Amino acid sequence: MSHTMNRPPVTPPTLADVAERAGVSRQTVSNAVNNPDLLREDTLRRVQKAIAELGYLPNRAARNLRTRASHLIGLPIKAAEEGTANAAMDRFVHSLVDSSREAGYHVLLFSGTRTGKAEDELPAYDDLLRSTAVDAFVVTDTYLGNPQAAWLEQRRAPFVAFGRPWNDPDARHPWVDVDGAAGGDMATSHLIERGHHRIAWIGWRKDSLLGEDRRAGWSRAMRSRDIPTTGLASRVEDTVASGREASAVLLDEAHPTAFVCASDTLAMGVLHTLAERGLRAGQDIAVTGFDDSQVAQTVPPGLTSVRLPLEQVAVEVVKALEGLLGTPPQVSPGVLLSPTLVVRGSS
Numbered sequence: 228m229s230h231t232m233n234r235p236p237v238t239p240p241t242l243a244d245v246a247e248r249a250g251v252s253r254q255t256v257s258n259a260v261n262n263p264d265l266l267r268e269d270t271l272r273r274v275q276k277a278i279a280e281l282g283y284l285p286n287r288a289a290r291n292l293r294t295r296a297s298h299l300i301g302l303p304i305k306a307a308e309e310g311t312a313n314a315a316m317d318r319f320v321h322s323l324v325d326s327s328r329e330a331g332y333h334v335l336l337f338s339g340t341r342t343g344k345a346e347d348e349l350p351a352y353d354d355l356l357r358s359t360a361v362d363a364f365v366v367t368d369t370y371l372g373n374p375q376a377a378w379l380e381q382r383r384a385p386f387v388a389f390g391r392p393w394n395d396p397d398a399r400h401p402w403v404d405v406d407g408a409a410g411g412d413m414a415t416s417h418l419i420e421r422g423h424h425r426i427a428w429i430g431w432r433k434d435s436l437l438g439e440d441r442r443a444g445w446s447r448a449m450r451s452r453d454i455p456t457t458g459l460a461s462r463v464e465d466t467v468a469s470g471r472e473a474s475a476v477l478l479d480e481a482h483p484t485a486f487v488c489a490s491d492t493l494a495m496g497v498l499h500t501l502a503e504r505g506l507r508a509g510q511d512i513a514v515t516g517f518d519d520s521q522v523a524q525t526v527p528p529g530l531t532s533v534r535l536p537l538e539q540v541a542v543e544v545v546k547a548l549e550g551l552l553g554t555p556p557q558v559s560p561g562v563l564l565s566p567t568l569v570v571r572g573s574s
Contacts, residue, residue: 240281243383249277252555299335300327300548301361303351303375315518315535316367319389322541323365330545335361349378356384363548365389376400385551387544391561393436401547401559403540407437407517410533410566411444411487414515417531417568418485419452423513427483428460429473429493438462441489441517459483463493470496478504484512485574491516491523494530498573513574528572536564 245256251274258265259274266274277283302323305316324334337351352375355361363385366375379386380400392398418426428445431438442460449456458481463469470493477483478500488494494516501508508514509528516523519534543562550557 240283241383244281245277245283248281249274254554297360297362298332299361300332301335301337301355301364304336304338319537319541322538326541326545330549362552365544387547389540389544399558403543403562405535405564405566407440408444410517411441412448413568414487414533415445415448418513418574423485424454425483426485426487427477427481428487429470430462430489431465432462438489445487465490465492467492467496471499474500486514488516491518491520491530491532495522508573515574519569531571531574532569533566534569535566539564
């Protein structure tokens, strides 16, 4: 590595940079370095000129070439959060592994960080990029104002996001997401059809764009039927304890007959409050959750919840990855999938 010692600390040019400069695919750059006799003379000259102009190092190229053969997709995995019912990612990971295998890839799970801060994950991505251990990444948690996306784009590392680029409407990377507003609307409309009009919302803090998306569905369903929402909404952290406290306050002050929650975790908190007060979910007060976790399926009397089509999300993510890793690379447009409502005893 001595040849880099005296250089200023800039990002070295990548295979993607050469491909862009020469107007060819990454595979063509690979061939120019490893199998030049496969290329037409003029194409080879064009690639070699781009390599020279950018100062691209062929020894790095050999490493980058092996990348394409790793057939591994990197996925950051987080520790389960205590005090929550969040296990939706388990279903997604399982489906992603299956869909990737069918496309000839394997999923490499890597641990990001214990801090929970998205920017603290970047060293883990950097390690995998430098060691050329993966061909591409699947990025999650875009609702945190994800810095990984910008960082990976800057380095031209192929990736697909599970989640919209909330804070960057001009982002050009492929993404797959679920329509949270449609889910909030489904849950609220279901309760209105059951005769409820005092329907409270318990959601996440305002800086959660995912939470605000889900809340927009509750708001839309209520307003489209001229049902007032004043005093019926609460924004809290996503924990069972927060759902418990918020529902207790709302029951005392707003007297709702039903609750729509931004997650099953918050809905579990509501069920705790109802049990403490001797109220029965689904009979005295209706409750709906979001994400259709295993908890929703097993807690009595069964929690009505918005189910995300995670299997379909995984299929679409892999389709987008295949496009990115194809020759020439294809960037798919964003895909927004619809959730469904699973009705159980709580509503």
